Amino acid sequence: MKHPIQSIVSISLLCMSLSACQLNQKPQLEPKTIEVQFSDHEKQVNTDAAKELFSQYSLWQLDSSPMLQAYRGLKTHYDQWDDISEATQKTEDQRNTEFLLAAQQIQPKALDANLALSLEVLTYQLKQNQQHYVYRHHNYPVNQLFGLHSEIANFLVNIHTIDTISDAKNYIKRVKNTSTLITQLIDQLKIRESKGIYPPKFAYDSVIKSSSQLLSGYPLNKTDKEQHILWTDFSSKIKHLDLYNTSEKVLRDNLKRALKKSFKPAYQKLIAHLKKSQVKASKDTGFHQFPMGSDFYNLRLNAATTTDINAQQVHQLGLSEIANIKLKITELLPKLGETSIESLFSRTRQDKSLYFANGEKAIAQSKAYIKKINENLNKAFKGIPKTGLEVKAVEKFRENSSPVAFYQSPSDDNSRPGRYYMNLSKLDEMPAFEFEALAYHETIPGHHLQIIYALQNKDLPEFRRHGHFTAYSEGWGLYAERLAKELGGYQDPWNEYGRLLMELWRANRLVIDTGLHHFGWDLNKALAFRLANTPFSEEDSRNAIQRYLVMPAQATAYKIGQLKFIELREIAEKTLGPKFSLREYHQFILELGPLPLEILGKQVERWIKEVREKG
Numbered sequence: 001m002k003h004p005i006q007s008i009v010s011i012s013l014l015c016m017s018l019s020a021c022q023l024n025q026k027p028q029l030e031p032k033t034i035e036v037q038f039s040d041h042e043k044q045v046n047t048d049a050a051k052e053l054f055s056q057y058s059l060w061q062l063d064s065s066p067m068l069q070a071y072r073g074l075k076t077h078y079d080q081w082d083d084i085s086e087a088t089q090k091t092e093d094q095r096n097t098e099f100l101l102a103a104q105q106i107q108p109k110a111l112d113a114n115l116a117l118s119l120e121v122l123t124y125q126l127k128q129n130q131q132h133y134v135y136r137h138h139n140y141p142v143n144q145l146f147g148l149h150s151e152i153a154n155f156l157v158n159i160h161t162i163d164t165i166s167d168a169k170n171y172i173k174r175v176k177n178t179s180t181l182i183t184q185l186i187d188q189l190k191i192r193e194s195k196g197i198y199p200p201k202f203a204y205d206s207v208i209k210s211s212s213q214l215l216s217g218y219p220l221n222k223t224d225k226e227q228h229i230l231w232t233d234f235s236s237k238i239k240h241l242d243l244y245n246t247s248e249k250v251l252r253d254n255l256k257r258a259l260k261k262s263f264k265p266a267y268q269k270l271i272a273h274l275k276k277s278q279v280k281a282s283k284d285t286g287f288h289q290f291p292m293g294s295d296f297y298n299l300r301l302n303a304a305t306t307t308d309i310n311a312q313q314v315h316q317l318g319l320s321e322i323a324n325i326k327l328k329i330t331e332l333l334p335k336l337g338e339t340s341i342e343s344l345f346s347r348t349r350q351d352k353s354l355y356f357a358n359g360e361k362a363i364a365q366s367k368a369y370i371k372k373i374n375e376n377l378n379k380a381f382k383g384i385p386k387t388g389l390e391v392k393a394v395e396k397f398r399e400n401s402s403p404v405a406f407y408q409s410p411s412d413d414n415s416r417p418g419r420y421y422m423n424l425s426k427l428d429e430m431p432a433f434e435f436e437a438l439a440y441h442e443t444i445p446g447h448h449l450q451i452i453y454a455l456q457n458k459d460l461p462e463f464r465r466h467g468h469f470t471a472y473s474e475g476w477g478l479y480a481e482r483l484a485k486e487l488g489g490y491q492d493p494w495n496e497y498g499r500l501l502m503e504l505w506r507a508n509r510l511v512i513d514t515g516l517h518h519f520g521w522d523l524n525k526a527l528a529f530r531l532a533n534t535p536f537s538e539e540d541s542r543n544a545i546q547r548y549l550v551m552p553a554q555a556t557a558y559k560i561g562q563l564k565f566i567e568l569r570e571i572a573e574k575t576l577g578p579k580f581s582l583r584e585y586h587q588f589i590l591e592l593g594p595l596p597l598e599i600l601g602k603q604v605e606r607w608i609k610e611v612r613e614k615g
Contacts (some may be wrong), residue, residue, distance in 0.1 A: 008257050038110040046110035050119055057122060058462030060095060064088075070159050072466075073411030078160075079173035081152075081181040084188060093133045094368035100126040117592075117603065118461050124596055125467075128303055137192045138287060138296040140199040141185060143272075143550040144206035148185050149270065150401040152178055152216060153229055157395060158408075161416075168251050171234060176258040182266035186273050195279055197290050201228070201281040202546055204274055210401045211271050219256045222262050229397045230259065284524075285554050286517030297517040300553035305560045305594035306471045311518035314556055318510025321559060322533055325504045332500070335493035345535035348501075353496075354431045359393060359424030362435065366422065367391050369439045376487040377444060382583040383591075387455035388417030389448050399425040403547075407442040410449050418448045429540050434498035436490060437481045441502070445487070446480035447473065452600040453590035464593040470554060472594040475561015478506055482562070501535065505544075508533055508563070513548045523549070564597045568604045575608050 038046070061071055066077035103123045108116045142149050156175070162168050192198070213220075217228030227235075234255050238248060287293040302308060309317075328343050338344040348354065356362040370391070377384060388408050394402045402423045410418040420443050430438070440446050450473065454465050481499055490496040508530055515521035515529065523545055530541040548555050568589075573580045588607050595603065 004084075006225055009040045024187050028604075036107075036109060038107065042561070046107050047112075047115060049102075049106050050111055050115050052466070053099065053106065054118060054122065054461035054463060054492075057099055060099075060183065061463060061466075064092060067155060067159075070155070070224070070552035071409075071411070073413045073415055075167065075170075078167065079170040079177070079439065081174065081177055084148075084181070084184045086187070086191065089133075089136060096129045096133075100130060100212060100564045109554040113235055113412060113606070114339070114459070117599070118464060120599060121158075121464060121467065121595060122461075125463075130425075131299060132303070135292065135296045135299065136239065137188075137195055137197060138290065139192075140197075140203055140292065140550050141188055141192075142207045143199055144401060145403070145547060145550060146401065148181060149206060149207055149214075149267075152181070154395075154398055156230055157233045157351055157397075158419075160240070161421060162234075164232075165241065165247070165251075166242070168234070168238050169254075171237075172251070172254050172258050175230065175255060176262045179262040179266045182270050186270060189273065189277070191314070193280070195291065198280050198282045200284050200546070201278065202284075203550055204278040204281055206401060208271055208274050208278075210398070211267050213397060213400070215264060215267055215271075220259055229395070230263075231255070268564045283522065284549065285522045288517055288520055294392065294518070297552050300557065303513075304470050304553040304557040306469050306598065307560065309560065311514040311590035314510050315514040315519070318507050318512075318514070318559070321510065322504065325500055326533075327458050328461045329504070331498050331554055332493060332497055336497060338428065342355045343614065344497075348535035349537055352428075354433065356427045356435070359422070359427065362424065362427055362432070363391055363393065363422055365432070366420070366435055366439045366550065369436045370420075370443050373440060373484055373487055373489055373579070374444055377449075378583075379482060379487055381449070381583050381590075382447065383587050384449070385452040386407040387414055387452040387456070388449075389420065390417050391420045391422065391443075394421045394423040394425075399423055403432050405438055405442055410455070412455065418452065420448070429537075429543065431498065431501075433492070433494040434501060436495045437484070437499040440484040440489060441477040441481050444480075445483055446477040449480070450590055451475045454593035460591075460593050467594040468593045469596055470557035471564070471597050473561075474558040475563075475565050475597075476590075478503070478558045478562035479565040503559075504534055505536070506558040509544075509548065510559055513555050514551060516545070516548055518553045561597065564600070568601060574605060576611055579611055 061329060062072070062074075065082050067081040067082045069076050070078065081340045100123065106119055108119050111119060141147055152486060156171065160167075160171055160174065162171060214229070217224050217226050217231065220228055221233060235252070238251060241248075245253075283289055287297050290296075298311070301311060301314065305314075326341060329344070333339060333341070333344060336344060338347065356365075370389070402421070404426045405420065408414055408419040408421065420439070442448070454460065454467070457465065473491055479503055484490070485496070485499065490499055511533075512521070512526045512529060516523075516526055521529075523542070526545045526548075527538070527541055530536065531538060532547065534541070538543070569585065585607070589600065589604065592600070592603055
């Protein structure tokens with residue numbers, strides 16, 4: 001027997017196609033959607049269940065990661081590293097499934113708008129986690145950009161603070177426990193290798209080099225004139241404790257023992273394994289070369305962009321954006337003293353006077369950009385949280401594995417400010433006129449501003465305050481580069497050219513990332529495309545492509561996210577007309593915290609409706 005609604009549809013279609021239908025026949029009524037009504041008791045039950053779910057999920061996220069606890073300024077489990085074993089990952093997947101089942105039992109229409117949004121976001125995240133579990137080995141845990149091989153020292157230096165003797169002892173225990181963590185890391189590498197998943201050779205070269213650098217310096221080698229980074233860091237931190245000489249000596253001796261007996265052998269073991277497996281390094285192409293690699297890439301593409309866009313669409317969008325941005329650069333030529341985009345690109349690539357000559361000038365100039373734009377932030381934002389921001393040089397020990405610049409979030413309690421790190425060893429990879437847009441992307445009105453709005457919004461559940469959706473976060477960063485122009489940035493036409501190049505850089509990513517991972521391009525084909533469509537050097541282009549190879553789909557999120565932010569703002573401005581307030585609009589979308597783009601769009605629609613109804 002047909003469902004009643006199916007019968008109505010069938011009759012309607014029949015009448016549209018046959019002339020025999022009588023004109024005086026009564027029209028079929030559209031089925032009405034019945035609005036489910038919830039009693040006050042049912043609403044309260046669902047509200048309590050949602051709040052409890054959000055609380056438990058946030059606690060689970062925190063409890064399962066001692067390192068995350070420290071990043072958020074907590075000193076619980078302060079002597080431990082994260083457990084990355086296969087058994088723990090299985091347990092986490094099971095727990096994720098339990099949370100998802102619990103979320104699906106809650107009726108979203110019985111919740112107020114904010115709780116319903118949180119439930120929608122959490123369900124989205126839990127489903128994404130579930131989908132990725134089967135592909136959890138489709139990645140390179142260590143590569144030229146990130147990995148525990150470099151994160152261990154970075155964490156101890158920049159995150160593990162020492163305010164008490166107990167903190168100092170936990171620092172030493174963490175150094176000692178490096179042995180267990182590295183062993184788990186090697187086990188994870190072996191699992192991937194058993195499935196035929198090996199990083200490219202260039203990733204091995206970088207990781208081996210970075211790891212080897214952490215084996216030099218006193219006290220690991222008594223004859224070295226320079227001191228090991230952890231020895232220097234620890235010595236500096238315990239000086240502020242005003243300890244007796246004997247107590248300080250005991251601590252130093254214990255650290256020396258941990259470095260020599262645990263830290264050094266662990267890294268030697270990691271390096272030995274990497275050198276052994278490097279002979280089977282993968283080809284310089286994308287994840288399509290691995291079993292289930294194409295399926296994994298499609299999943300990553302949807303996760304990175306938080307859309308259902310496919311690789312072909314991303315590829316074509318990139319080609320279109322490249323053409324549009326090149327046109328804008330062409331219009332700027334007279335102000336730059338050039339007559340063609342070809343001559344401009346050639347000059348950009350070859351003229352070394354366009355690059356920063358030293359790190360001090362690069363940092364000073366970046367601070368000046370941030371200070372100047374900060375004076376105009378109130379034109380586009382309201383209720384700006386007061387959280388500190390530092391500009392720092394990347395430490396020597398992680399220069400090799402760090403990009404030109406990046407941002408690190410502040411701690412929850414603001415005891416550690418947000419930090420904008422600049423890699424002074426790589427100033428030759430980016431012209432000086434691009435650093436203005438880069439500063440805005442990473443700090444204000446970019447990542448720093450976006451992150452602190454969410455962190456300081458105590459009405460958000462913990463998991464949303466610390467949420468991360470790449471298309472939202474990086475899309476905002478690229479949107480912020482453009483927004484800064486409205487706030488008085490890029491007074492120098494060369495810096496405006498730099499802003500357009502930053503956009504061109506991200507547009508090229510759409511083409512190259514999909515080319516590598518979906519269309520089967522190798523590094524050389526990707527290199528030829530980038531050199532033909534940007535003014536960047538061969539070395540810079542090679543580094544960029546190597547990044548896309550080890551982080552599939554991540555680079556596509558920037559431009560897609562930016563275009564969505566631009567689209568939503570234009571819709572709001574056009575719909576609201578004189579009622580539109582840019583300051584209130586930005587405050588609204590940033591206080592939501594990171595969201596998938598589709599959900600963000602629905603929230604902007606809700607905001608527009610509320611503003612219109614206010615009259």
